[in-house]
Amino acid sequence: MVLRAWLVFVLLISILDNLKLAKGDSTEHARRRLVDQTPGFISIDCGATSDYLDEGTGIFYKSDSGFIDTGTNNAISPEYYSLMASPNYVRQIKNLRSFPQGTKNCYTLKPEQGKNSKYLIRAFFFYGNYDNKNQPSKFDIYVGVNFWTTVSLSELNQFYPPWDTFPDIIHVPLSDSICVCLINTGSGIPFISALELRPLSKSNYPTNFGALSFGSRLDIGASSQVELIRYKDDVYDRLWLSRSTLLNWVPINTSSVIDTHDSNDSYQLPAQVFENCTYNPFNGGKYYVCFHFAEIAKPTQGKKREFIIDVEGGNYTSEPITLEYLKPLSICPQNGQPFEGGFRFSINATTESGLPPILNAFEVYEVISLRYKPTDPRDIAAIMYIKQTYTISRDDWQGDPCVPHQYSWSNLTCSSDDAPRIISLYLSSSKLTGKIAPSISDLTALQYLDLSYNNLTGNVPEFLAQLPNLKILNLRGNNLKGSVPEALIQKSRDGSLVLRGLQIEGIHISFLNFLNSIFIFILIFIFLGCDIYPEVVEMTNSFQTIVGEGGFGKVYLGILKDETKVAIKLLSPSSKQGYKEFQAEAQLLMIVYHRNLVSLVGYCDEGECKALIYEYMANGNLQQHLSGILVYT
Ligand SMILES: *[C@@H]1O[C@H](CO)[C@@H](O)[C@H](O)[C@H]1NC(C)=O
Ligand SMILES: *[C@@H]1O[C@H](CO)[C@@H](O)[C@H](O)[C@H]1NC(C)=O
Ligand SMILES: *[C@@H]1O[C@H](CO)[C@@H](O)[C@H](O)[C@H]1NC(C)=O
Ligand SMILES: *[C@@H]1O[C@H](CO)[C@@H](O)[C@H](O)[C@H]1NC(C)=O
Ligand SMILES: *[C@@H]1O[C@H](CO)[C@@H](O)[C@H](O)[C@H]1NC(C)=O
Ligand SMILES: *[C@@H]1O[C@H](CO)[C@@H](O)[C@H](O)[C@H]1NC(C)=O
Ligand SMILES: *[C@@H]1O[C@H](CO)[C@@H](O)[C@H](O)[C@H]1NC(C)=O
Secondary structure (H helix, E strand, C coil), X not given: CCCEEEECCCCCCCHHHHECCCCCCHXXXXXXXXXXXXXXXXXXECCCCCCEEECCCCEEEEEHHHCCCCCEEEECCHHHHHHHHCCHHHHHHCEXXXXXXXXXXXXXXXXXXXXXXXXXXXXXXXXXXXXXXCCCCEEXXXXXXXXXXXXXXXXXXXXXXXXXXCCEEEECCCCCCEEEEEEEEEECCCEECEEEEEECCCCCCCCCCCEEEEEEEEEXXXXXXXXXXXXXXXXXXXXXXXXXXXXXXXXXXXXXXXXXXXXXXXXXXXXXXXXXXXXXXXXXXXXXXEEEEEECCCCCCCCCEEEEEEEECCCEECCCEECCXXXXXXXXXXXXXXXXXXXXXXXXXXXXXXXXXECCEEEEEEEECCCCCCCCHHHHHHHHHHHHHCCCCCCCCCCCCCCCHHHCCCCEEECCCCCCCEEEEECCCCCCEECCCHHHHHCCCCCEEECCCCEEEEECCHHHHHCCCCCEEECCCCEEECCCCHHHHHHHHCCCCEEECCCCCCCHHHHHHHHHHHCCCCCCCCCCHHHHHHHHHHHCCCCXXXXXXXXXXXXXXXXXXXXXXXXXXXXXXXXXXXXXXXXXXXXXXXXXXXXXXXXXXXXXXXXXXEEEEEECCCCCCHHHHCCCCCCCC
């Protein structure tokens, strides 16, 4: 469950500098157009076939091909084209990308400023019967590893966000790239029309949390028409809805609109003047609110405008506020502390005031709690590099590898740490070619690595021995050459690493042939769950002969009914960590079988009975003989 709250958004850069609400001075417009570089903006028209400059906004939109590998391009049904005649971003609704495959599909955004900067992110969804099924869908979107919102579309509401709000999210990512993921929750195919990222100034928003969900951003003045104000009037390309009344907004006794004609300033902020204005409660959660003011009436002799902001239920009453002519003022109560629970605010003139209060714009944000932390960034970098190096294509290898847990990548497992680590990687039969990638050595929490049955070439690299936690390494079925590094041999000798599929050049053939005569091969033997335990006791003659000691328990000699000898490795009950290793080893060994190497005959993993049963190798401790070929620990 996502905790929510609202936030005051500190508008740092002044309204007058950045938020030119009025379409005033044309030379000012012209000047801005010349310097229009949309710096740092990422603007993606999902499903579009080419990049283009959007004339309406002056924003350069890219097709999404460089941001995502999955999904298919679609166009809305022509009957909806007429909608694009309306202003603003609507050109972007024509195309979209849908994701019939996979549960999680992610866009990867790499903003220039990188991590620990503030970004505003927003997405648009317009169904427009693109699939000719007239079945608008419902799905979730995540930013990074955390839930953002549910996009719910219906035949009546084909557009998300709805017209009266433009939910965006303010996010400070912990890594240089930001994933925006669409999650199929079983209510139709996810799709997306446009995705936008805007860098924000670091100081214009409270920093004590990681993300804010936009609730409301209103330009109170302007006109009675609903109009969207964005870039270039707002350098951050926030979307401002200009409306004098909206939803719960109750302007009380709207008197005159200030006549700004005698002002000679290009920043003529149209504003409605309210005698007392009240915003009805937001309920629950945590809110941040910010009020933006700019005096647009030339001061009249003897009359001053003075007012008080009162947030009922929010424990806040401002000092009396007076405005200087054309100087913007942003008031974000409580220094960035959110209001909890419901609240309403009012702006009242003081008794000294000769003029009614004024409000130009306000913003309300809700705090989204970032419940989950992403995977350790080193592991993310390493696995991304591995994915790229071997061009691994898995539907679900998108976004964060481990988080959220229910959408983690296939063929790997992660620890349950706060910032999870990748602890196993199963890339058997995955058509990997080339050398063993050095970035594997960056996965330092790795315990199990299975690269078997690929076409890996080159040497067995020394760096594999430097993986401090590696317990099982399977390289069987590749075209590796050269000798096994001494460090690996050493690790397998001291029992800390199980090596599978490694042979020592030159000597291994004859040596193994010799060993073959000693090995007792046993075909698959299926144990029948836990009632086998008494049999294990019997087989080992009550654990009489210890033949070795492994990472998580002792190894006993056992004899099956047909007189074949087996080695039985028992998980010692005191070993808690050992159980995970035990399971992984059992899983790994079950899928690996080679006549020259020790085989897992069976295992037992139920109740008290936790044992791995191997073919038995006579002749004492084979590790001493088989350095590098290794068999069991
Ligand atoms: C506006 O003010 C007048 C008196 O000045 C009052 O009669 C009226 O009820 C007020 N309207 C609202 C909506 O409060
Ligand atoms: C506005 O500015 C222009 C040039 O700066 C000046 O000629 C004009 O008189 C001014 N108008 C007013 C109403 O102040
Ligand atoms: C309001 O402020 C007072 C004093 O600063 C404090 O004790 C009280 O807990 C606050 N109440 C709320 C709801 O924040
Ligand atoms: C402001 O006006 C509203 C509505 O008239 C009233 O409920 C509120 O108590 C007033 N607040 C202050 C601080 O005067
Ligand atoms: C506006 O607020 C002032 C100060 O709180 C109060 O005296 C006045 O009655 C209010 N006016 C309305 C219309 O609520
Ligand atoms: C990889 O994951 C897929 C999907 O869960 C599974 O079908 C496949 O067997 C896995 N491959 C390996 C080598 O574990
Ligand atoms: C494995 O790779 C080698 C060298 O790149 C190539 O000659 C061989 O055909 C590949 N084998 C398979 C089965 O893909």
